[in-house]
Amino acid sequence: MKEEYVTLAHGAGGKKTAQLIETVFRAAFENPYFTADDAAVLRVPQGELAMTTDSFIVSPAFFPGGNIGKLSICGTVNDLACMGAEPLYMTCGFIIEEGFPLEKLKKVAEAMSQTAREAGVLLVAGDTKVVGKGQADGVFINTTGIGRIMDGIRTSGALARPGDVIIVTGDVGRHGCTILLEREDFGIEADIKSDCAPLWKAVRSVLLEVPDVHVIRDATRGGVGTVLYEIAGQSGVGCELNSEAVPVDPAVRGVCGMLGLEPLYLACEGTMVMIAPGDKADRILDILHGSPHTQGARAIGKITKEEAGRVVMRTRIGALTLLPPPGGELLPRIC
Amino acid sequence: MKEEYVTLAHGAGGKKTAQLIETVFRAAFENPYFTADDAAVLRVPQGELAMTTDSFIVSPAFFPGGNIGKLSICGTVNDLACMGAEPLYMTCGFIIEEGFPLEKLKKVAEAMSQTAREAGVLLVAGDTKVVGKGQADGVFINTTGIGRIMDGIRTSGALARPGDVIIVTGDVGRHGCTILLEREDFGIEADIKSDCAPLWKAVRSVLLEVPDVHVIRDATRGGVGTVLYEIAGQSGVGCELNSEAVPVDPAVRGVCGMLGLEPLYLACEGTMVMIAPGDKADRILDILHGSPHTQGARAIGKITKEEAGRVVMRTRIGALTLLPPPGGELLPRIC
Numbered sequence: 202m203k204e205e206y207v208t209l210a211h212g213a214g215g216k217k218t219a220q221l222i223e224t225v226f227r228a229a230f231e232n233p234y235f236t237a238d239d240a241a242v243l244r245v246p247q248g249e250l251a252m253t254t255d256s257f258i259v260s261p262a263f264f265p266g267g268n269i270g271k272l273s274i275c276g277t278v279n280d281l282a283c284m285g286a287e288p289l290y291m292t293c294g295f296i297i298e299e300g301f302p303l304e305k306l307k308k309v310a311e312a313m314s315q316t317a318r319e320a321g322v323l324l325v326a327g328d329t330k331v332v333g334k335g336q337a338d339g340v341f342i343n344t345t346g347i348g349r350i351m352d353g354i355r356t357s358g359a360l361a362r363p364g365d366v367i368i369v370t371g372d373v374g375r376h377g378c379t380i381l382l383e384r385e386d387f388g389i390e391a392d393i394k395s396d397c398a399p400l401w402k403a404v405r406s407v408l409l410e411v412p413d414v415h416v417i418r419d420a421t422r423g424g425v426g427t428v429l430y431e432i433a434g435q436s437g438v439g440c441e442l443n444s445e446a447v448p449v450d451p452a453v454r455g456v457c458g459m460l461g462l463e464p465l466y467l468a469c470e471g472t473m474v475m476i477a478p479g480d481k482a483d484r485i486l487d488i489l490h491g492s493p494h495t496q497g498a499r500a501i502g503k504i505t506k507e508e509a510g511r512v513v514m515r516t517r518i519g520a521l522t523l524l525p526p527p528g529g530e531l532l533p534r535i536c
Numbered sequence: 537m538k539e540e541y542v543t544l545a546h547g548a549g550g551k552k553t554a555q556l557i558e559t560v561f562r563a564a565f566e567n568p569y570f571t572a573d574d575a576a577v578l579r580v581p582q583g584e585l586a587m588t589t590d591s592f593i594v595s596p597a598f599f600p601g602g603n604i605g606k607l608s609i610c611g612t613v614n615d616l617a618c619m620g621a622e623p624l625y626m627t628c629g630f631i632i633e634e635g636f637p638l639e640k641l642k643k644v645a646e647a648m649s650q651t652a653r654e655a656g657v658l659l660v661a662g663d664t665k666v667v668g669k670g671q672a673d674g675v676f677i678n679t680t681g682i683g684r685i686m687d688g689i690r691t692s693g694a695l696a697r698p699g700d701v702i703i704v705t706g707d708v709g710r711h712g713c714t715i716l717l718e719r720e721d722f723g724i725e726a727d728i729k730s731d732c733a734p735l736w737k738a739v740r741s742v743l744l745e746v747p748d749v750h751v752i753r754d755a756t757r758g759g760v761g762t763v764l765y766e767i768a769g770q771s772g773v774g775c776e777l778n779s780e781a782v783p784v785d786p787a788v789r790g791v792c793g794m795l796g797l798e799p800l801y802l803a804c805e806g807t808m809v810m811i812a813p814g815d816k817a818d819r820i821l822d823i824l825h826g827s828p829h830t831q832g833a834r835a836i837g838k839i840t841k842e843e844a845g846r847v848v849m850r851t852r853i854g855a856l857t858l859l860p861p862p863g864g865e866l867l868p869r870i871c
Contacts (some may be wrong), residue, residue, distance in 0.1 A: 214757025214803075214870075217864040239618040239753065240588035242685065245580060253575035254627035254680055255663045260671075280574040292589035295676045296631070328678075330870060332589045336673040341661075343629045345680035350577065391843055418574065422549025468549075527550040534667060535549075 206303045212331025218226050219512035220360070225303070226327055227512075228329040229310035232288070233428040234325040241325035243290055246349055251438040252287035253277055254345040260311070262339050264383050266376075266395030267470075269342055270309035272536060274316035275399045275470055279419040282404040283473065285356050286323035286348030292388040294326070299334045309340065319401035322346065351405070353412050361436035365504040366482040370403065371396055371497040372448040372487055373425050373477050378465030380495040389459060391452045396494075398471030403492035407485055414485070419469070421536055426465035427527040428474050429512045439508030442524070444516050446501045465524065468535045476504060538591050541854025542636045560638070563660055564651075566647035569660040576660035578625055581684055586621035587613060589680040595869040597644070597674050599718050600826030601711075604677055605644035606869060609651035610734045610805055612681040614754040617686055617739040617767065618808065620691050621683030623657035625682035629678040630662070630693070631861030632721075634669045644675065655734035659679065675680065686740070688747050693749040696771035700839040701817040703810040705824055706731055707783040708760050708833040712802030714789050722796060727786045731829075733806030739776070742810070751811035754804070756871050761800035762862040763809050764847045777859070779851050781836045803870045811839060 210217040221410065227235065234241045255276045262269040281288045293313065299308065317324055375396040382391060400419070408414060416436075418428045425447075429440045449457075449464045457464050471494055477485055481498050489498035502515075514525040545552040566715065590611045597604040608628065616623045628648065632641065639806060652659055709730040714840045735754070743749060751771075753763045760782075764775045784792075784799045793801050806829055812820055817835050824833035837850075849861040 204546050209868045213868060217787075218757075230591060240586035240621065240683075241620065243587055244584045245585050247582060250580050250623055251577055252627060253577035253677070253680070254629045254633050256665045256678060258631060258667050258671075283574040284577065285573065290587055292587060292680050294589045294591040294813040295628075296591050296679070298592060299638050309697045326588050328590045330593045330675060330869075332593050335670060336593075336595075336869075337676075338671040341591070341672075341676070343630055343680070344676035345629070345678070346575075347587070347682060364557055409789060414586045422553075427550060460710040533544045533548060534665075534671075534831060 204302055207297045207299060207303060207306065207331055207533050209299050209331050209333060213328060214272055218329060221329060222467040224509060225307055225310050230324040232323050234323055236326060243325065246531060249350040249513055250283050250347050251284040251295050252347045253280040255280065256339050256341060256343040258534050259536050261339060261383055264379055264395055266379060267397040268275060268309055268312050269340060269361055270312035271316045272397050272470060273342040273344045274320065275397050277344040278322060278399040278401050281346050281348035282401040283417040283419055284350055285408050286350045287310045288320055288323045288346050288348045288401055289321050291344055292326040293324060293360050293453055295329045296337055296341040297331050298337040298339055299331055314348040316399055320372030320401050335341060350410055354408055356417045358418060358432045358435040361432050361438050361476045363506040364479050365476045365505050366417055366479045366500050367414055367440060367502040368498060369425060370495040371472040372450045373469055374453050374464035374467030375450055375471060376470040377424060377532060378453045381532060389456055391456050393452045395402060396469055396471035400471060400473060402492055403489060403495040404485040406488050408491055410488060411481050411485055414477040416474055416475045419468040419470055420474055421468050421470060423481040423527055424466045424468050425474055426524055430527055433510050433512060437509050439505040440512040441500060441505050442456060442502035442514045446499055448499045470536065471530055537749050538736055539842050542632045542634060542638060542641065542666055544634050544668065546667050547664060553664060555688045556582045556664060560642055560645050562587040564649040565659040567658050569658055571661060578660065584685040585682050586616050586619040586685055587614040587682045589678065591676060592613065592871055593676050593869050596718055599714055601714060601855055602732040603620050603647050604675060605647035605733050606651045606816055607805060608677040608679045609648050609655060610732050613655040613657060613734040614624040614680040616681050616683035617736040618752040618754055619685055620689030620743050621685045623683045623736055624682050625657055626657050626679055626681040627661040629665045629675040631672055632666050633670060633672040633674055634666055636675055649820060651734055655736050672743055686743055687805060689743055691749060691752045693753060693767045693770040695769050695841045696773050696811045697750060698773060698839050698841040699814050700750055700774060700811045701814045701835050702772055702837040703820060703833060704807055705761060705830040706714055706807040707785045708804055708807060709788050709799035709802030710785055711805040712759060712870055716867060726791050729788045731804055731806035733829040735806060735808060735829055738824055738830040741823050741827055746812060746816050746820055753809045753811055755807055756803050756805060758862055759803050760809055761803045761859055765862055768845050768847055774840040774845050775837060775847040776840050777849045778839035779849040780860060781834055783832050783834045805871065806808060814838065
C-alpha cells in the first residue's frame with residue numbers, strides 16, 4: 202500500500218475501503234467464515250448462547266503489555282468467559298481518525314488476530330469507519346462476541362452466598378497502573394506491564410472440575426473493588442477481604458503508595474474475581490496455578506451474611522474497616 | 537437526573553455509569569434478556585445464524601427522517617435481512633463525547649428502542665464509553681446483530697445470474713442527499729427526508745413466497761452504484777440498467793442536477809437491491825408494494841453475461857453508457 206496514513210476515502214465505502222480491508226484486516230483475520238457479504242453465516246452448536254459487546258477507547262493505544270487490539274479481544278473473550286461461555290465468534294468495528302498511521306493499524310490487527318487465535322475465537326465480520334482529523338482520537342474498536350455456555354453452568358453476580366470464598370486470578374490493578382504511568386508524567390519510573398490476557402482457557406479448566414462456581418467477573422473499569430461492591434449489591438451479601446492476602450505487584454503498590462491510590466480500584470484486564478463454595482477454594486487455586494495467565498491467583502476473602510451490600514477489609518491487626526465505595530471518575534479511557 | 541450533560545464520570549465504570557445505564561438505556565431497552573452481568577444469556581433456535589456489525593458516526597446525528605439511533609438499528613437489521621436472516625438479538629456500544637446533552641442521548645435511545653420494536657429485534661447487551669471533549673464528535677454507536685437465516689434461503693453477492701432482474705426497493709440516494717444538505721450550506725432549499733427504515737418485514741414477505749432470490753444488498757455507503765459494481769465483480773456478470781426506470785425523488789434529482797452528483801452513488805438507508813430470476817420480477821414487486829417502506833420498489837435492469845464486472849446504463853435513446861466505477865471519497869460520515 203502506498204499511503205502511509207488512513208484517509209477519509211478509506212472509510213467512504215468505495216474502492217479504498219475495500220483495499221484497506223483486503224490489505225490490513227483480511228490479511229490478519231482470514232478464516233473460512235470471514236465474509237464479503239453483509240453478514241457472516243455461522244453454524245452454532247445447540248444450547249444457550251452468551252452475547253456481549255464492548256467498545257475500546259484506551260489512551261494511549263499502545264502500552265507496555267499490549268495495545269488496543271489485544272485489549273479488544275481479551276475484553277470480550279473474558280466477558281464471555283465470565284458467563285462460562287466458550288467464545289465462538291466475534292465481530293470488530295473500527296472507528297479510525299483520519300491520519301492514523303497504517304503501520305500502527307496493521308500492528309493492532311495482528312495483535313487481534315494473535316489473541317483471537319490464543320483464545321480460540323474466530324473473527325467473522327468487521328466494519329471500518331473513518332472520521333475527520335480531531336473527530337476521534339486515534340482508533341476506537343468495538344468487539345462483540347457470542348459464545349456457547351458450558352452445560353450446567355450458571356454464573357451471575359446475584360449468586361454469591363455466605364461462606365463462599367473470594368478468589369482473584371492474579372495480582373490486581375496492573376492494567377490501570379500501566380495506563381496511568383503511560384499517560385501522566387509523574388516522574389515515576391516503574392517496570393509495570395498491563396495484565397491484559399485472554400482467560401477463557403483458565404476459566405474452562407476450573408469449570409470442568411468445579412461446575413458450581415457462583416460468580417465470575419472480570420475486574421476491568423473500576424477494578425476489583427467496584428466488582429465486589431456490585432456483587433454485594435446484586436447478591437445482598439457482604440464481602441470480607443483479608444487485606445494481607447490481596448496480591449499486588451510490588452511496583453504497583455509503590456506507585457499507589459506515592460499517588461495515594463487504592464490498587465483494588467485500578468483496572469485489571471487479565472484478572473478476574475471468582476466466587477465459589479468455600480470448600481472448593483483449594484481445588485480452584487490449584488487449577489488456576491497451572492494455567493499461564495493465572496499463576497498469581499489467591500483467595501482474598503469470603504462472602505458474609507453480615508455487612509450486606511458492603512465490602513470490608515480485615516487489617517493486619519484484625520480490625521475491620523470499610524473499603525470506601527466506588528466514587529465518580531476513576532481514570533478515563535482505561536479500556 | 538440532575539446533570540444535563542454526559543461527563544467523563546459517566547464512562548468511568550463507577551456509580552455514574554450505572555446511573556446513566558439505568559436512566560437512559562434500561563428505561564428504553566428493558567426486556568427480559570437485558571442484563572447486569574457481563575453478557576446476555578440467549579436461547580437461539582436451531583439452524584444457521586447470520587452475524588453482522590456496524591459502527592455509526594453519521595454527522596449530524598439528527599437529520600430529517602431519523603437520527604443516529606434509528607439509523608444504528610436499521611443498518612444492522614437490514615444487513616441481517618440481506619442474508620435472509622430474521623433479526624433476533626442486538627447489542628449496542630456507545631462512545632460519547634464529554635458534554636453531549638443527556639436529552640439528546642435519551643432521544644437516541646428512544647429511537648433505537650422504537651425501531652428495534654418495529655423490526656422485532658431485542659437489544660440484549662450494551663456498553664458505554666465516554667471520551668474527553670474533542671476526542672470524539674458527539675456520539676458514535678456500534679450495533680451488532682445475530683439473526684436466524686430462513687430455511688432454504690441462500691443469498692450472496694456471488695449468486696447473480698444472467699437473465700436475473702435487478703430491483704430496487706425504493707427511490708435511490710435519499711439518505712445521502714439529506715445528509716449532504718444538512719451538512720453543507722449550498723443555499724439549496726429542498727424537502728428531502730432520509731429513507732432510513734428497517735426492511736426485515738418486507739424482505740421476509742418476499743422470501744416466504746419467492747425463496748430463490750439470489751442477491752439482497754442494502755445500498756448504504758456508496759449507494760446502489762457501488763453495490764452493483766460489487767455484485768458484478770463477485771458474480772462475474774454485467775449489470776444493465778434502464779436509466780429511465782431508476783426511481784429518484786424529484787427533489788433529490790434536482791439537488792443532484794445542481795451539484796453534478798449521480799443519485800446512484802448516494803447512500804440509501806432504507807432501500808435495497810434485490811436480484812432474482814427474471815420471471816419472478818412481477819411477484820416480488822407486488823409483494824414489496826404491499827409493505828410500508830417499499831411501496832416505491834421498481835425493476836431497474838437486468839443481469840447480463842456481457843459487460844462482466846461492469847454496470848452499464850441504457851439511455852432514453854437506446855445507447856449503452858458505462859456507469860463510471862465508484863471512486864474514492866464519496867461523502868464522509870454518511871452513516
